[in-house]
Amino acid sequence: MTQYQTVAHDETGLRDGTIKLHGPEAFAGMRRAGRLAAEILDALVPLVRPGARTDDLDDVVRRMTLDGGAVPATLGYRGYAHSSCISINHVVCHGIPSDKTLKDGDIVNIDVTPLLDGWHGDSSRMYLVGDVPLKARRLVEVTHECLMLGIAQAKPGARLGDIGAAIQRHAEGNRYGVVREFCGHGLGRLFHDAPEVIHAARAGTGPELKPGMFFTIEPMINLGKPPVKLLEDGWTAVTRDRSLSAQFEHSIGITGDGCEIFTLSPQGLDKPPYA
Ligand code: MF3
Ligand code: CO
Ligand code: CO
Secondary structure (H helix, E strand, O other): OOOOOOOOOHHHHHHHOOOOOOHHHHHHHHHHHHHHHHHHHHHHOOOOOOOEHHHHHHHHHHHHHHHOOOEEOOHHHHHHOEEEEEEEEOOEEEOOOOOOOOOOEEEEEEOOEEEOOOOOOEEEEEEEEEOOHHHHHHHHHHHHHHHHHHHHOOOOOOEEEHHHHHHHHHHOOOEEEEEOOOOOOOOOOOOOOEEEEEOOOOOOOOOOOOOOOOEEEOOEEOOOOOOOOHHHHHHHHEEOOOOOOOOEEEEEEEEOOEEEEEOOOOOOOOOOOOO
């Protein structure tokens, strides 16, 4: 997400601010990393249920990541000590796995980032815990629509701002708030690289999209107002007005005539209901 540039990290030396253009081998690497991310998110579907502890879900993510021959990129990232981010209800992103248990009616985002053979897959989905009220289910549905409308703009010749414009239009058309403090990001051999992919933008602005660019789109959409605040743990971001928040994330690569989504579910489990 955003604002990592200012922080000392072993990635910073490799980040020169330019948007990298990748070739076929890089696409193949991202396809494998992205597929593993999707398989992990698929495997969580039956495990996300009332009573589940979020640190147990994180253990599953770590085990599946390692079994897949990858490493969770978040482990040790700027002091983060977990293999996933698990964000419940009004938590916008970067929720820390703990002994907290899920309860009936919760909506939860799980974000995973396997680093496989030097390539980063980065994806998150929403899960519904038991019986979820219609208002919350609608937020989740519209947030997924926002992601896919953004992805539909991702093609050569378009501008990066076209993506955020499509997302903002749909979210605000449903009277939801688009989070501004965090954004999508370039990725590949780096976890977080240029460009910053903002989710509320003006069409026709920003860099032109070119074949070989890799980045995530990961809109965070609030039932209430956009502003977020950070909790004392330094990670957990919550909505200022405590309204519910939803997010979906895919990693994509710009192709000759559109884009490839690296993190699509092989089982078609990209959004709830997963039954
Ligand atoms: N996966 C998150 C993203 O989409 C980043 C999490 S970094 C962490 O960019 F340190 F909070 F885990
Ligand atoms: Co991301
Ligand atoms: Co992510």
